[in-house]
Amino acid sequence: MQNESFPALTGFYRLLFFYIEPISTTVPVFMIWFFPGATWFYNELVPEIKSVSNLHLPAKMAIWQLANCYFLLGLIGSLVFRAARDSLRNDLVAQERIVGALLMALAIADISQ
Numbered sequence: 001m002q003n004e005s006f007p008a009l010t011g012f013y014r015l016l017f018f019y020i021e022p023i024s025t026t027v028p029v030f031m032i033w034f035f036p037g038a039t040w041f042y043n044e045l046v047p048e049i050k051s052v053s054n055l056h057l058p059a060k061m062a063i064w065q066l067a068n069c070y071f072l073l074g075l076i077g078s079l080v081f082r083a084a085r086d087s088l089r090n091d092l093v094a095q096e097r098i099v100g101a102l103l104m105a106l107a108i109a110d111i112s113q
Helices: 011-033 038-045 057-087 092-112
Strands: none
Touching: 011 038, 011 057, 038 057, 057 092
16 A cells, blocks of 8 residues: 555545545535436425426536536545555645645635526
C-alpha cells in the first residue's frame, strides 16, 4: 500500500474531499439513473402544488444532464486529489496549487447552484 501522506490536504479536509464530497455528489446520480428516478428528483427540485407523475422528455433529459454534471464533479474531485497526491509526492508547492485550483472550482460550483 502506498504512503497516504498528502500535506496539501490533511485531517478533516482530507476526509471531506477524498471521501465525503465524492460520495455526496455521486449518490444523487444513482438516485436519478436508477431509483427513485428522474421524476422524483424533478419533484424534489421544483416546488409545485401537485407532483408531476410523468415528465416530458426534455425535462427528463435536463435532469439526466444534471446527474451527469454531479457525476463529473464527483469524479474530478476524487481523481484529481489522488493524482496530485500520487504524482507530486515531493512537490508540496505544486500540490497546493492544484488543490487550491480544484477547491476554487468546487466552491464556485457550490455557490452557483
